[in-house]
Amino acid sequence: MAIRNIVKEGDPVLTKVCRPVEKFDQKLHVLLDDMYETMTDGEGVGLAAPQVGILRRIFVIDIGEGKIECINPKIVKTSGVQETSEGCLSCPGEFAVTRRPMYVTVKAQNRYGDQFTINAEGLLAKALCHENDHLDGILFKEHVIRKIKPGEKI
Numbered sequence: 321m322a323i324r325n326i327v328k329e330g331d332p333v334l335t336k337v338c339r340p341v342e343k344f345d346q347k348l349h350v351l352l353d354d355m356y357e358t359m360t361d362g363e364g365v366g367l368a369a370p371q372v373g374i375l376r377r378i379f380v381i382d383i384g385e386g387k388i389e390c391i392n393p394k395i396v397k398t399s400g401v402q403e404t405s406e407g408c409l410s411c412p413g414e415f416a417v418t419r420r421p422m423y424v425t426v427k428a429q430n431r432y433g434d435q436f437t438i439n440a441e442g443l444l445a446k447a448l449c450h451e452n453d454h455l456d457g458i459l460f461k462e463h464v465i466r467k468i469k470p471g472e473k474i
């Protein structure tokens with residue numbers, strides 16, 4: 321495994337729409353392992369492939385409840401609203417209050433290509449929306465309702 325360089329805001333790679341994964345091969349598994357190591361090293365709860373310069377529909381999440389790998393994910397249902405603080409490893413030191421769904425259902429493939437479904441709420445729902453946005457070139461700033469000043473507690 322290896323820690324990869326995290327692309328920062330301003331790099332055009334973060335504004336692109338990613339392509340689906342077609343090959344569930346060793347190269348994908350290495351990428352997923354590297355992404356997870358890069359995410360945990362950066363103390364993030366999620367990381368999408370474009371953040372390491374790979375324009376494919378892949379993200380990893382771990383909100384402290386174990387690793388989730390999503391390939392070719394689709395958000396198929398959302399409900400409710402949450403307004404909580406959010407940040408991004410590509411925007412270091414910047415935090416803001418965003419508006420996101422409280423509940424989401426995501427269908428995705430695992431690293432072997434098998435389909436699975438996640439029903440999530442709260443922080444996990446927020447993380448799934450945040451990472452899925454990255455695959456369409458969208459940063460969390462598009463969902464901001466209020467900026468948070470350095471040191472401010474919400």
Ligand code: CO
Nearest residue numbers: 407408409410
């Ligand atoms: Co992000």
